[in-house]
Amino acid sequence: VNLVHLSNVFLFRSARAGLARSAALAAVAGLAMAWSCVAAMAAATSSVVHGDAIAPATANALWSVDPAFPGADLPPAGRSLFDFLVMQGDAGRETADVPFPFSALVERIATPRRAGAHDAAPVRAVLIPLGRSLQRSAAAPDFFASPRVVVSFAGETRGPGGAEVALRDRLYFGYQPRANVIEVISYNEAAGRFEFQIVSDYRAGGRAKVRYARRPVCIACHQNGGPIFSRGLWSETNANPRIAAALLREKSRFEGVDVARGIDIPDAIDAAVRRANRMAGYQWLWRNGCAASATRDGEIRCRGQTLVAALRYRLSGRQSYDAAAPEYRELVRGAMAGLATAQRGAGLALPDPGLPNRDPLLDHAIGSRSANDYAAVADVAAAYDPLTPRPALEIWPFADPDFVARQLVAGIAEFFTDADVRRLGDQLRAAAAWNGAPRRDVTLACDIGVTRREAGQQRIAFACSAADAGTQRRAQLQGTLLVDGVRIYGGSVERLGFADDGAGTDALRNIAIGGGTFRMRRGEVVATLRVARDGTPVRRGDGHAVESIRLTWVPPHDAAKAAAPALRARGAATVTLLEDFAPIARAVSALERSTQEGTSDALSAQPFRRASVLAALDREIGLPPARWCCVDDRALPPPAVEERAALAIDAGEEAGEERVFHRYCALCHRSDDPAPPNFLNGTPAQVRANLAHCAQRLHVRLAMWERTGSERTKTPMPPLATLHGAGISESAWRSAEDLSTLRGYVAKLLRADGARQGGTDALLRANYEQLRECLPRAG
Ligand code: HEC
Numbered sequence: 208v209n210l211v212h213l214s215n216v217f218l219f220r221s222a223r224a225g226l227a228r229s230a231a232l233a234a235v236a237g238l239a240m241a242w243s244c245v246a247a248m249a250a251a252t253s254s255v256v257h258g259d260a261i262a263p264a265t266a267n268a269l270w271s272v273d274p275a276f277p278g279a280d281l282p283p284a285g286r287s288l289f290d291f292l293v294m295q296g297d298a299g300r301e302t303a304d305v306p307f308p309f310s311a312l313v314e315r316i317a318t319p320r321r322a323g324a325h326d327a328a329p330v331r332a333v334l335i336p337l338g339r340s341l342q343r344s345a346a347a348p349d350f351f352a353s354p355r356v357v358v359s360f361a362g363e364t365r366g367p368g369g370a371e372v373a374l375r376d377r378l379y380f381g382y383q384p385r386a387n388v389i390e391v392i393s394y395n396e397a398a399g400r401f402e403f404q405i406v407s408d409y410r411a412g413g414r415a416k417v418r419y420a421r422r423p424v425c426i427a428c429h430q431n432g433g434p435i436f437s438r439g440l441w442s443e444t445n446a447n448p449r450i451a452a453a454l455l456r457e458k459s460r461f462e463g464v465d466v467a468r469g470i471d472i473p474d475a476i477d478a479a480v481r482r483a484n485r486m487a488g489y490q491w492l493w494r495n496g497c498a499a500s501a502t503r504d505g506e507i508r509c510r511g512q513t514l515v516a517a518l519r520y521r522l523s524g525r526q527s528y529d530a531a532a533p534e535y536r537e538l539v540r541g542a543m544a545g546l547a548t549a550q551r552g553a554g555l556a557l558p559d560p561g562l563p564n565r566d567p568l569l570d571h572a573i574g575s576r577s578a579n580d581y582a583a584v585a586d587v588a589a590a591y592d593p594l595t596p597r598p599a600l601e602i603w604p605f606a607d608p609d610f611v612a613r614q615l616v617a618g619i620a621e622f623f624t625d626a627d628v629r630r631l632g633d634q635l636r637a638a639a640a641w642n643g644a645p646r647r648d649v650t651l652a653c654d655i656g657v658t659r660r661e662a663g664q665q666r667i668a669f670a671c672s673a674a675d676a677g678t679q680r681r682a683q684l685q686g687t688l689l690v691d692g693v694r695i696y697g698g699s700v701e702r703l704g705f706a707d708d709g710a711g712t713d714a715l716r717n718i719a720i721g722g723g724t725f726r727m728r729r730g731e732v733v734a735t736l737r738v739a740r741d742g743t744p745v746r747r748g749d750g751h752a753v754e755s756i757r758l759t760w761v762p763p764h765d766a767a768k769a770a771a772p773a774l775r776a777r778g779a780a781t782v783t784l785l786e787d788f789a790p791i792a793r794a795v796s797a798l799e800r801s802t803q804e805g806t807s808d809a810l811s812a813q814p815f816r817r818a819s820v821l822a823a824l825d826r827e828i829g830l831p832p833a834r835w836c837c838v839d840d841r842a843l844p845p846p847a848v849e850e851r852a853a854l855a856i857d858a859g860e861e862a863g864e865e866r867v868f869h870r871y872c873a874l875c876h877r878s879d880d881p882a883p884p885n886f887l888n889g890t891p892a893q894v895r896a897n898l899a900h901c902a903q904r905l906h907v908r909l910a911m912w913e914r915t916g917s918e919r920t921k922t923p924m925p926p927l928a929t930l931h932g933a934g935i936s937e938s939a940w941r942s943a944e945d946l947s948t949l950r951g952y953v954a955k956l957l958r959a960d961g962a963r964q965g966g967t968d969a970l971l972r973a974n975y976e977q978l979r980e981c982l983p984r985a986g
């Protein structure tokens with residue numbers, strides 16, 4: 208069997224077992240070190256099998272993205288969408304050019320750089336003064352003077368060189384002006400994952416620097432490896448009237464974002480985040496699901512037939528594709544059925560990108576504190592904390608291969624933009640005109656109901672059907688038509704279904720009638736309807752175009768009856784199909800062959816890449832090459848990564864106890880970055896001083912391991928997923944000697960500073976935000 212990725216999965220399992228052992232045995236093998244080796248390996252695949260003791264939340268299911276394995280900081284392949292947008296000038300290689308202020312950056316991205324069919328891409332932005340992000344305390348105590356701005360994009364644009372760039376669901380900003388930092392999450396097409404980046408020194412007169420972030424830090428909260436967001440009602444945002452009122456006391460606009468906006472905007476961001484969250488699941492099925500077929504040939508053809516079905520589905524307006532086609536059943540559904548038998552666990556678990564709704568001002572109103580002191584309400588209780596591990600949002604059960612195959616097809620379909628689909632439709636139509644694609648008529652019998660309105664207007668309802676003797680299915684056509692004299696001016700086809708094999712499983716619905724003609728011919732009424740979606744032909748689930756629909760009926764001979772306000776008649780419908788999908792089916796077959804021969808990698812076990820697939824299809828169809836974004840990164844300057852601070856521990860000066868901090872905490876708390884607090888940065892003496900300053904909060908975060916679940920008021924440290932990544936289970940950690948060492952060290956610090964620090968139990972009862980800050984504030 209050649210299950211590339213799945214064998215990686217097993218490689219992982221043994222690698223991790225090895226790590227668990229080394230963590231237990233070796234004294235100096237730091238978590239950070241174990242980590243970097245896991246991270247390097249994680250670059251090879253995107254998910255791992257869960258050991259039973261390790262992931263109670265998703266017993267026996269695989270994660271589409273596993274928070275225990277964030278992957279390498281730098282992209283394992285390709286680059287982020289953001290890099291392509293800010294680093295690639297029209298002339299090629301350039302350094303990052305991130306316009307300031309923020310509104311200029313957003314506008315630059317949304318505005319197409321070359322004229323075309325595009326308007327500016329829609330931008331959705333909210334303001335979050337008291338949030339849960341890594342930047343949440345940067346503006347303290349003036350939270351409302353400098354709210355965080357969160358931005359997502361919809362639609363598509365034209366980027367450098369005029370290439371079309373899909374922005375929808377793929378690019379997000381989190382900007383806190385006080386921190387001079389923009390956090391960026393954007394999709395990496397070639398690697399099939401979201402990248403986490405930081406733009407630092409982002410201010411007037413600054414030299415903005417773009418770096419890949421320390422991924423383990425981001426993934427501690429972004430457990431799904433992508434964007435996360437509050438669930439409705441989004442009470443942290445300016446959609447909450449009380450938040451908006453407090454912001455309006457400062458300004459009516461921040462960074463180009465109006466305070467006075469309703470919940471439709473956070474709702475749209477939430478929806479984008481949810482869609483983005485599923486991309487990893489689709490990629491997993493594309494790579495590993497197809498790899499569960501019995502042969503390599505089957506694996507490649509599974510991807511080819513998924514692609515055909517996905518294109519049909521999009522061309523039909525996301526309404527139908529042929530789930531009964533023999534190739535689809537054998538190759539796509541068949542491969543997914545292989546997942547259940549290949550002992551891949553019970554299903555694919557999708558992480559939860561949603562955080563419980565939190566209203567930071569709820570307590571503020573009731574309390575007697577001064578109206579402008581928000582420090583106390585800034586605290587994030589464990590139940591609301593994005594650091595708290597979230598159980599799977601849903602599990603796609605491998606026992607239901609029809610369902611899993613449907614997820615895959617509908618998901619791959621979402622990687623194409625609306626413009627891609629329009630363009631493909633246009634190409635098919637042009638090729639049909641050129642090649643003389645065959646036409647075919649389908650006839651149905653109809654009930655026609657005519658209602659006359661004032662001034663020669665009529666409303667005509669039609670309900671047609673025809674049985675197909677071969678398949679026992681019925682073709683059907685239902686809708687209404689609005690006629691003014693001899694002109695059809697509106698109406699819609701509510702349902703259009705076909706009985707023939709291959710037509711697609713589901714009927715087409717809600718097709719607008721865009722016009723047509725209405726006339727009498729030899730005593731018969733002939734209505735010819737023009738149907739289209741977005742200016743391109745309506746297509747059914749086999750990809751073929753519905754070229755026209757003609758209705759005919761004979762009105763009563765009696766003139767008085769014919770002019771009655773309402774009448775019924777029997778009639779007929781002829782649906783003319785233009786069978787023009789063949790070039791795509793042929794191009795995909797050719798792509799399957801070239802992937803088998805190794806001359807293309809479009810259908811290989813790599814992530815699904817829209818640009819590679821469309822470019823290859825164009826080639827096979829014989830179209831001139833177009834410019835595509837964002838797979839080929841040769842024109843970009845090399846990527847930069849956020850530096851981790853040097854290992855002071857190498858000097859060997861650390862006492863044993865401080866080493867334990869380095870081992871478990873350095874991954875996230877030793878860097879030049881102030882968030883999360885970098886208390887392990889500096890010389891051994893500085894680190895000791897930092898730990899002493901942070902002692903109160905260290906105590907709380909470590910003491911939380913004594914409690915479980917809902918008894919925890921704060922999230923314990925280190926994050927559970929990090930322990931899992933090193934092969935340490937929660938129960939093992941709670942009784943680990945290293946944990947007592949850490950706690951003992953902190954207890955000593957607190958005792959040494961007794962009077963000022965307060966009793967340890969009092970610390971656990973106090974409002975966390977009113978404890979001494981972990982590190983003194985800079986400046
Ligand atoms: C302490 C938890 C936490 C950490 C750690 C964290 N984030 Fe976030 N992040 C959030 C939360 C919560 C949101 C959504 C609400 C908000 O922005 O206030 C968010 C939102 C974002 C957004 C806006 C898009 C979205 O997901 O809604 C970006 C971009 C972002 N984070 C980037 C990063 C990067 C890059 C890192 C690593 C350097 C990081 N985050 C680390 C909690 C965190």
Ligand code: HEC
Pocket residue numbers: 340341342343423424427428594868871872873874875876883884901904905908924925926929949980981
């Ligand atoms: C995988 C990354 C990661 C590791 C490993 C990690 N932390 Fe954290 N830590 C974070 C993040 C993220 C935050 C949240 C910051 C926030 O809420 O804004 C945090 C917050 C904290 C805080 C609270 C800081 C404050 O200002 O309130 C303390 C204390 C802390 N960690 C201690 C530790 C200790 C001790 C260890 C090791 C035993 C550790 N952490 C390991 C990521 C990590």
